[in-house]
Amino acid sequence: MEREFLLVERYDRVQEGELLRRLHQEDFCQALGLPPGAKYQHSHYHGQKGSFPRMMDRLREVGGGTQVMQLWDMLVFNVLSCNTDAHLKNHSLILSADGVRLAPLYDVMCASVWQNITRNMALDVGGKRVGEYIEGRHWAREAEACGISPRRALARVEYLSQRMREELGAAAHDVAAMPAGPHALIALVREAIDQRCQTIQNTLSK
Numbered sequence: 001m002e003r004e005f006l007l008v009e010r011y012d013r014v015q016e017g018e019l020l021r022r023l024h025q026e027d028f029c030q031a032l033g034l035p036p037g038a039k040y041q042h043s044h045y046h047g048q049k050g051s052f053p054r055m056m057d058r059l060r061e062v063g064g065g066t067q068v069m070q071l072w073d074m075l076v077f078n079v080l081s082c083n084t085d086a087h088l089k090n091h092s093l094i095l096s097a098d099g100v101r102l103a104p105l106y107d108v109m110c111a112s113v114w115q116n117i118t119r120n121m122a123l124d125v126g127g128k129r130v131g132e133y134i135e136g137r138h139w140a141r142e143a144e145a146c147g148i149s150p151r152r153a154l155a156r157v158e159y160l161s162q163r164m165r166e167e168l169g170a171a172a173h174d175v176a177a178m179p180a181g182p183h184a185l186i187a188l189v190r191e192a193i194d195q196r197c198q199t200i201q202n203t204l205s206k
Helices: 053-063 063-082 138-145 150-176 184-204
Strands: 015-017 017-021 024-027 092-096 098-100 120-125 128-130
Touching: 017 128, 017 184, 053 063, 053 138, 063 098, 063 120, 063 184, 120 138, 138 150, 150 184
Parallel strands: none
Antiparallel strands: 015 017, 024 092, 092 098, 120 128
């Protein structure tokens, strides 16, 4: 029986001759000493929960302070891509003898194109849970809580929202050119992300 599949190279495995070595990785629930049930900021778990500022603090504590803006960019990207499932277990640290580094983003999805998927994000941004309602003051509030200059943080939001709009066409073309071929969802994802980026751009001054 023939099946179509997407083959992705794993970032947490290293080929050494005939051996495959696993890199040590901790997601942010593990890094913060929280159980899996605390991965959403507003989950039903009754104990202490995670948040983006707590992730930032932990990153600095383990020596990853130079990657703070990279983690901020991940937050921005998840909002712009309408990803409502960017919880603590979908962000990780890779630990090695050379130190700690952020793992690439994984398990990214565009919730806006699916019915019956929550529009509430996994982690708040400045007290807001719905991406299209995040305005400049919410980004600034989140940046301050994360120990980042609001001006610098807002500049990254503006830059990334513009770059994503510029690259959407090429990205959609590349996905359609994959062996699985074009799919109706590609256009819907492109439209949803473009609209989200435009909304964020238009409200940065509010």
